[in-house]
Amino acid sequence: MTVELGLFALVLALAVAAITFVVPAVGVRRNSPQLMTVAVSGTLTLFALVALSFGVLIRSHLVSDFSVRNVWENSHSMMPLVYKFSGVWGNHEGSMMLWLLILTLFSALVAAFSRNLPNDLRANVLSVQALIATAFLLFIILTSNPFMRVFPVPGEGQDLNPILQDFGLAIHPPLLYLGYVGFSVCFSFAVAALISGRIDAAWALWVRPWALLAWLFLTAGIAMGSYWAYYELGWGGWWFWDPVENASFMPWLAGTALLHSALVMEKREALKIWTVLLSILTFSLSLLGTFLVRSGVLTSVHAFATDPTRGIFILTILALFVGGSLALFAWRAPLLRAGGLFSPISREGALVFNNLILTVATGTVLTGTLYPLVLETLTGDKISVGPPFFNMTFGVLMIPLLLAVPFGPMLSWKRGT
Amino acid sequence: MNRKQKRLAVIAGGVGFIAVAVLLVMFALSRSVSYFYMPSDLADKPVGEGTRIRLGGLVEEGSIRRAENSNVLFTVTDGSGTVEVRYAGILPDLFREGQGVVTEGRFDGNGAFHADTVLAKHDENYMPKEVADRLKEDGVWEGRPARDC
Numbered sequence: 007m008t009v010e011l012g013l014f015a016l017v018l019a020l021a022v023a024a025i026t027f028v029v030p031a032v033g034v035r036r037n038s039p040q041l042m043t044v045a046v047s048g049t050l051t052l053f054a055l056v057a058l059s060f061g062v063l064i065r066s067h068l069v070s071d072f073s074v075r076n077v078w079e080n081s082h083s084m085m086p087l088v089y090k091f092s093g094v095w096g097n098h099e100g101s102m103m104l105w106l107l108i109l110t111l112f113s114a115l116v117a118a119f120s121r122n123l124p125n126d127l128r129a130n131v132l133s134v135q136a137l138i139a140t141a142f143l144l145f146i147i148l149t150s151n152p153f154m155r156v157f158p159v160p161g162e163g164q165d166l167n168p169i170l171q172d173f174g175l176a177i178h179p180p181l182l183y184l185g186y187v188g189f190s191v192c193f194s195f196a197v198a199a200l201i202s203g204r205i206d207a208a209w210a211l212w213v214r215p216w217a218l219l220a221w222l223f224l225t226a227g228i229a230m231g232s233y234w235a236y237y238e239l240g241w242g243g244w245w246f247w248d249p250v251e252n253a254s255f256m257p258w259l260a261g262t263a264l265l266h267s268a269l270v271m272e273k274r275e276a277l278k279i280w281t282v283l284l285s286i287l288t289f290s291l292s293l294l295g296t297f298l299v300r301s302g303v304l305t306s307v308h309a310f311a312t313d314p315t316r317g318i319f320i321l322t323i324l325a326l327f328v329g330g331s332l333a334l335f336a337w338r339a340p341l342l343r344a345g346g347l348f349s350p351i352s353r354e355g356a357l358v359f360n361n362l363i364l365t366v367a368t369g370t371v372l373t374g375t376l377y378p379l380v381l382e383t384l385t386g387d388k389i390s391v392g393p394p395f396f397n398m399t400f401g402v403l404m405i406p407l408l409l410a411v412p413f414g415p416m417l418s419w420k421r422g423t
Numbered sequence: 424m425n426r427k428q429k430r431l432a433v434i435a436g437g438v439g440f441i442a443v444a445v446l447l448v449m450f451a452l453s454r455s456v457s458y459f460y461m462p463s464d465l466a467d468k469p470v471g472e473g474t475r476i477r478l479g480g481l482v483e484e485g486s487i488r489r490a491e492n493s494n495v496l497f498t499v500t501d502g503s504g505t506v507e508v509r510y511a512g513i514l515p516d517l518f519r520e521g522q523g524v525v526t527e528g529r530f531d532g533n534g535a536f537h538a539d540t541v542l543a544k545h546d547e548n549y550m551p552k553e554v555a556d557r558l559k560e561d562g563v564w565e566g567r568p569a570r571d572c
Contacts, residue, residue, distance in 0.1 A: 168516075168517070169516070169517060239513060239514070239515040239516055240514075240515025240516070240517065240518070240541065240542055241542075242540070242542065349429070350429065350432060350433065358433065362436075362437055362440055363440070366440060366441055366444045367444075369441075369444065370444055370447070370448055373448050373452075374448075374451075377452060377456075378456075387458065388458070388459035389456045389457065389458050389459060390456065390457050390459065390477055391452070391455075391456050392455070392456075392457060392527075394451070394454070394455035395451045395452065395455045395456065398447060398450070398451040398454070398455060399444070399447045399448050399451050402447055403444060403447070
């Protein structure tokens with residue numbers, strides 16, 4: 007019965023997410039404050055429902071309820087409590103639930119800490135967040151329901167993959183998800199700005215703390231994963247340029263660039279359009295990472311439960327969000343006014359240089375990650391692009407950045423002499 | 424410099440940097456990717472001495488032998504061909520006879536394969552994806568029976 011409560015909460019969450027997406031958006035259009043405030047209550051309700059559902063899943067794992075397929079497949083009654091707990095997200099369904107929980111958590115945080123935001127911006131941001139939640143709720147309910155029952159009820163579970171029975175699993179995925187799902191907030195702010203066609207330095211002031219928070223978690227998550235891969239034999243050491251590692255590294259690189267360009271925008275009102283584009287790209291890379299890891303199209307040394315049929319669904323979500331936001335960008339970005347002037351040798355100039363290198367470096371990592379996939383689709387050849395490729399490209403591109411880093415902060419704003 | 428000239432300088436700099444990056448990527452892709460082989464492939468298209476490849480297959484039952492200096496020898500098979508692999512180092516925890524494995528390394532002049540990396544590269548069936556795909560194609564291994572839903 008409790009288990010059905012979890013599924014029920016999830017379905018209810020889908021309805022709430024759809025309402026939280028539609029009603030505030032209509033409210034902004036009609037300029038109705040009543041409709042816009044639905045965004046806040048809707049977002050908080052959505053988080054409560056997803057948290058309830060996640061709590062039910064945790065409970066099923068902790069009490070080893072093997073009538074739930076997900077628990078039966080990934081748990082064992084004799085497992086230590088910490089692995090029963092972390093095993094919740096040591097499988098596809100649970101991992102997506104964690105993704106969703108963190109997404110709605112960030113939405114709720116935005117709803118709670120955005121009282122000083124203009125009403126329409128706040129409504130638009132929360133509406134976009136709810137749209138992302140709707141897509142992933144549909145994905146979970148239709149393809150990855152963690153509350154599926156199994157009958158007759160097995161007496162014992164099939165155990166968690168032994169390589170995942172490690173404390174690393176308890177902290178690495180949550181940190182990583184707090185990082186790359188956190189960038190969804192920047193994405194929603196960017197889309198909201200494009201919808202309203204207005205953007206100023208205050209926008210960067212609101213976005214930068216969220217970008218910084220997500221970036222900190224992502225950094226910690228990657229570092230933790232790196233440490234785990236270092237002591238786990240056969241995972242290629244602390245950094246292996248494995249597709250799954252790259253999937254988390256690309257949003258990190260783009261996010262680092264975003265932090266810097268948002269700074270220029272906040273202080274000098276320059277690079278507005280670029281900052282909006284970077285916000286979209288960073289979260290798009292997070293979605294791409296989710297797709298690469300969850301669909302199993304790329305081979306990785308790390309242990310993941312994958313199912314190719316689900317890949318199509320995530321690919322559709324990816325295409326809709328990336329395509330949709332970029333189309334919106336192409337349509338609306340010309341409306342945003344260009345910002346302040348600065349000389350090439352100045353703090354701004356140095357930050358543009360930083361952004362150029364980071365985005366081009368992201369491009370090389372993206373190429374190296376997707377190239378085997380493209381080649382296999384076209385010719386059937388299976389290849390691996392490993393450390394030698396990345397050392398030759400990414401490594402070389404980082405040299406000018408490292409040379410410039412000590413001098414950048416010494417330059418003054420506007421013109422450096 | 425006026426606004427237009429500045430913008431032009433920035434764009435020229437950016438395009439130049441991107442061009443360098445593209446050249447690097449193309450150069451690196453032509454030099455440093457390693458192809459995936461299974462033992463039976465090597466009969467059709469032999470790999471030159473010193474070319475870095477990935478070799479995958481099943482670890483043959485009863486083939487693991489330990490030599491001095493923590494050297495390990497084992498045979499990788501795909502049902503129709505075998506290759507003996509030499510590896511110096513500690514094997515991953517989940518390295519087992521009869522299970523899938525992916526190694527990286529080179530052939531020496533005598534036709535012996537020296538692996539420098541052995542990967543615990545597998546899904547929940549303890550089978551690396553490339554190996555699983557090929558073994559299924561060749562009908563050597565069916566995979567774990569599909570779970571009924």
